[in-house]
Amino acid sequence: MEASVLKALGIRDIIGPIMIGPSSSHTAGALRIASMCRRLLSAEPAQVTFTLYGSFAHTSFGHGTDRALLAGLLGMAADDIRIRNSFQIAEQAGLAFEFIPNATERVSHPNTVDIHVVDVDGTVMDVRGESIGGGAAVITRINGVDVRLDGEYHSLVISQKDAKGVLAYIANCLNVFGINIATTRMYRKRKGDVAFTIMQTDDEIPEAAREAICCNPLIFDARIIKSDLMSDTRAPVRADEADTMQGFGVGMDPHDAEVLFEQIDFASAADLLAYCNAENLALSEAICRRERCILASNGIAVDDTKHYLQHALAVMRESVTTALDDPSPSMGGLLGGEARKLADFDGGIGDSLLSTATRYAMAVLETNASMGRIVAAPTAGSSGVVPAVLFSCQDRYGFDDEQVREALACAAAVGYIITRNATVSGAEGGCQAEVGAASAMAAAAAVQLFGGTPEQCLNAAGNAIVGLMGLVCDPVAGLVEVPCQKRNATGAANALVSAQIALAGIGNMVDFDQTVEAMHRVGKSLPFELRESALGGLANTPAACAYCESRR
Structure with a gap:
């Protein structure tokens, strides 16, 4: 009944999410859990209790997890600046809320939250969610039934009686509306009891299909969860302008895109480099071709990536200027x-490029924190690393916005290879996986610029x-504050040095794929205390411990 559907890493996974700081997992991921919970409700929430476990319980307030959870339940997006004021907005909306830290109960994932919601009609919903890193999240329990819902594909969440013929009825309804089912999974506590069916589909699910499904008396409710990919993209042209579009992938139908994607789904840097050499392309264009195949296979405009990257750069520039203009x-x-x-x-010892990159990197971390x-x-x-390098080079040498956008795509290509074959999570690989990866992305981007x-x-x-x-x-x-801010500045400086060496024609004995693998092995060998636990290194010094005590 269930086939494995693996989400292809795209540019938006590497350059993104666009979000309110300070933490991908503790802020953006938390909001995503609550946002999916909201979409499961049949009416506006009136009362909610959040029970926080593991890392969420220990660091949630310093990371804005509490504000993000409430914002998600209020329907805010991950980049909504109102998140910081979600408490006041909830009070104005008449939403009663409570947060209960539970640091003692053991759970399967350190970033776990239980959400108990009562809506305005008096209906009760209990949801458990996990923030799994990089802003991604999954719902793992609905009303006591273990499930798995990640929101990355169009999904239909159905509450039903566990009885013969119900699944066939649902599938037939979707077939009538021309919707292709990618996966189907039914979750239940016991035979014949209430069950949840989660169907992932290749096509967007219309409201009429949901209404048809709910006509069956054995089906209690059905909720549509739209794909996050669809919400992150948009058609960059009007329909009547489509005939004038040019470039790779124009006119590709979803099937053709899927076939081509298999040919350019670069599993390694060696594959990526071989394709670039064969097609005489920059890294940026190669990764954008791959991205266009992903989007086209989902029925999305194939050249939308350019617009997304332009928007990302605008947000990056704002994150620099905000802290400089109004700390x-x-x-x-x-x-x-x-x-x-x-x-x-x-004054100081750095030239104008290094000095600019240093303050830009630190500015972004101030904005984030x-x-x-x-x-x-x-x-x-x-x-802070990638925007610091891109904008310091642009400001110093006058690169235009299109060149900078292409350099950002180049950075995404490098980040994609690292994410696919290693990790960019500090909890898994240490700061070398976060600032180290960002520095690698920025170094490659700088080389392409020059x-x-x-x-x-x-x-x-x-x-x-x-x-x-x-x-x-x-x-x-x-907290994503000390030593994170200064390490971002170090990462920017390291990127500029690394780019200068490569531009001089100095090669490497160990190729990029082997270097990434070495980094991955080193990360695995780091003790838990040195992987984002706040229990070792600088976090375990007397000064740091005294600060923690002052916050109790």
């Missing part, structure tokens, strides 16, 4: 005003990983 204190009070001090500092809008690239904790070859881009990315290999993740008090 705000961070959630934990450890940051605020550092980038402005660097801007006002007349004060619940401002940023682009996770590849994570919120490393979100006219380097695809091979030189990958060499620069490898240099950057080597320069930060073994870097631990030891956030003081679990």
Whole structure:
């Protein structure tokens, strides 16, 4: 009954999500759990209790997890600046809320929350969700029944009687509306009891299909969860302009896109480089071709990636200027005003490019830590590195916006290879996996900006990983503040050095794929205390422990 559906990593997974800081997992992921919970409701929420477990229970308030959960239940998007004011907005809307930290009960995932909701009609809904990293999340329990719902595909969540013929009835209804079912999974506690069926589909599910399904007396309710991919993309042209579109993939139907995708779903940097050399392409164009196949296979405009990257760059630029123009204190009070001090500092040892990159990187982390809008690239904790390098190079050397956008796509290509074959999670691989990956992405982007070859881009990315290999993740008090801000500046400087070496034509003994694998092995060998647990490294110093005590 169930086939495996694996989501293909896309550019939006690497350059994104566009979100309110400070944490991909604790803020954006938490909001996504509550957002999916809202879509399961049949009426507006009137009362909610959030029970927080594991890491959520320990660090949620410093990461804005509480505000993000409430914002998701109120229907806000991950990049809605109102998230920071969600408490006041909930009170104005008449939504009663409560947060209960439970740090003692063991759960299967450290970022777990139970949501108990009563809607305005008096209907009760209980949902358990897990934030699994990078802003992604899954619903693992609905009203006591274990399920798995991630929102990455169009999904139909059906509450039903566990009886013969119900699944066939649902499938027939979807067939009438021309909807292709990708997977079907039924979850139940016991035979003949209430069950939940989750169907993932290739096509968007119309409301009329849901209404038809609900006509069966054995079906209690059905809720539509639209694909997150659809909400993140848009057609960049009007229908009457479609005939004028040019370039790779124009006119591809979903089937053709799927076939072509299998040919350019680069499993390694070696595959990516071979394709670039054979087609005489930059890394940026190769990864965008792959992205176009992903989008076209889902019926989405094939050249939308350009518009997404333009939007991401605009948000990145804003995340730099916000902290420079109007500094705000961070959630934990450890940051605020550092980038402005660097801007006002007349002197020092760095040239103008390095000085600019340093303050830009630190500015983005200030924006992130004060619940401002940023682009996770590849994570919120490393979100300062790529914009710092791109914009310092643009400001110093006058690259135009199109060149910078293409460089950002190049960064995405490198981040994609790292994410596919290793990790960009500090909890899994240490800070080398976050700032290290971001530095590699930025180094490759810089090389492309200055006219380097695809091979030189990958060499620069490898240099950057080597320069930060073994870097631990030891956030003081679990906050994305210290030492994260200064490490982002270090990552930007490391990227510029790595790019300079590669542009000079200096090759690498160890290729990029082997370097990524080495980083992955090093990350696995790091003890738990040095992988985002806030129990080791700088987080375990007397000064850091004293700060934690002051917050109790």
